[in-house]
Amino acid sequence: MKLYDTARREYVKFKPGHRVGIYVCGVTPYDTSHLGHIMTFMTYDLLVRRLEDMGHDVRLVRNITDVDEPIYKKAQELGIDYRELARNETASFQKILDILNFKRAYSEPLASDYVEDMAAAVDRLYEAGFAYKLEGDFYFDTQKVQQFQRFSGFSERLLDALNEMRGGDPNRRGKKHPLDFLLWKHIDDFKDPAQWKTVVGTGRPGWHIECSIMSSKLLGLPFDIHGGGNDLIFPHHSAEIAQNIGLGYAETAKIWLHVAPILWDGEKMSKSLGNLVYAKDLLKTYEPSVIRLALMNYQHRIGGEWQPELLEEAKTLYQRVKLKSATATIQDVRKLHSSVRSALDDDLNTVDVVSALQRFVDTAVDDQDNKADQEVISILNLIGLDISKYS
Numbered sequence: 056m057k058l059y060d061t062a063r064r065e066y067v068k069f070k071p072g073h074r075v076g077i078y079v080c081g082v083t084p085y086d087t088s089h090l091g092h093i094m095t096f097m098t099y100d101l102l103v104r105r106l107e108d109m110g111h112d113v114r115l116v117r118n119i120t121d122v123d124e125p126i127y128k129k130a131q132e133l134g135i136d137y138r139e140l141a142r143n144e145t146a147s148f149q150k151i152l153d154i155l156n157f158k159r160a161y162s163e164p165l166a167s168d169y170v171e172d173m174a175a176a177v178d179r180l181y182e183a184g185f186a187y188k189l190e191g192d193f194y195f196d197t198q199k200v201q202q203f204q205r206f207s208g209f210s211e212r213l214l215d216a217l218n219e220m221r222g223g224d225p226n227r228r229g230k231k232h233p234l235d236f237l238l239w240k241h242i243d244d245f246k247d248p249a250q251w252k253t254v255v256g257t258g259r260p261g262w263h264i265e266c267s268i269m270s271s272k273l274l275g276l277p278f279d280i281h282g283g284g285n286d287l288i289f290p291h292h293s294a295e296i297a298q299n300i301g302l303g304y305a306e307t308a309k310i311w312l313h314v315a316p317i318l319w320d321g322e323k324m325s326k327s328l329g330n331l332v333y334a335k336d337l338l339k340t341y342e343p344s345v346i347r348l349a350l351m352n353y354q355h356r357i358g359g360e361w362q363p364e365l366l367e368e369a370k371t372l373y374q375r376v377k378l379k380s381a382t383a384t385i386q387d388v389r390k391l392h393s394s395v396r397s398a399l400d401d402d403l404n405t406v407d408v409v410s411a412l413q414r415f416v417d418t419a420v421d422d423q424d425n426k427a428d429q430e431v432i433s434i435l436n437l438i439g440l441d442i443s444k445y446s
């Protein structure tokens with residue numbers, strides 16, 4: 056299997072051992088399940104399915120960021136406890152993933168369950184000289200680790216812009232460098248609902264240290280593949296790498312696999328822009344397999360503008376595949392199977408998977424004594440389309 060590795064900026068051969076560890080940065084559990092999220096998680100779902108198809112034992116860890124500022128804000132707006140909001144949102148997101156036939160993750164850690172470990176890591180970074188204190192808060196000293204600025208390959212100007220755009224605080228007085236990021240936020244307001252008493256004081260962890268801790272605890276470092284949306288390359292994943300280096304781990308993951316966004320009117324779908332297309336709304340009209348098939352028209356590394364007409368096209372194609380599966384010759388079905396596998400092995404090229412299905416329905420020869428329908432089911436299962444439920 057060939058995958059594009061963000062760190063090396065090229066396609067690399069992926070040759071894992073029997074057990075494969077994958078960590079994907081999950082969601083902040085509020086207002087989830089728009090098509091951008093679904094596209095991201097579908098990419099890793101296909102990766103898991105193909106690796107299992109090859110006989111690997113895959114452990115996919117997808118964290119839940121329940122310790123994060125937007126949740127507290129939203130919970131306050133709704134007048135409920137942030138833990139309750141996180142629980143409800145996580146449950147409804149999981150329901151959507153189940154309906155869309157996503158494989159369950161091996162583990163879905165909650166950041167709030169690992170705060171002690173996060174605080175201990177901040178303490179170790181401080182003792183080792185990779186962190187400094189500022190009015191009770193702790194910051195990572197990014198000048199100590201060159202990889203922090205190098206991982207993305209972005210220009211200094213772009214790093215500055217992204218840092219400002221994505222929650223950094225470049226202008227805070229007393230920081231050693233504008234890109235230094237928060238490891239621990241000191242809280243002295245007893246009414247603040249999310250605070251822990253720890254070795255580094257009372258407060259809560261920064262977002263980046265959460266993923267360093269959950270991934271290393273559950274998979275060990277280095278693990279095989281680290282994933283997430285490509286908006287996480289900087290600063291989030293760059294910060295994870297820097298923190299891990301500070302904690303003594305030169306390598307975090309063997310391959311970094313990122314997914315590009317699905318756009319709507321030229322913009323990334325996001326809560327702040329209010330331009331979201333939700334899977335739950337599409338599910339009122341289209342069956343889950345059709346939604347998956349429509350999204351497979353996007354190459355995960357490129358993404359692109361959402362085109363609603365893809366749903367109708369996918370619906371027609373799916374119908375035709377179902378009909379053809381009952382009549383195609385075994386040779387044509389085997390040809391399809393091998394095309395789908397090769398497409399997935401080519402950096403999860405779902406666009407080629409769709410072409411292979413199209414070729415199959417257009418050209419497969421009909422056979423009176425077809426005995427290949429079971430094999431068609433296993434091909435569709437490999438790409439997460441569930442023919443059995445709907446035929």
Ligand SMILES: [Zn+2]
Nearest residue numbers: 080081266291
């Ligand atoms: Zn993360």
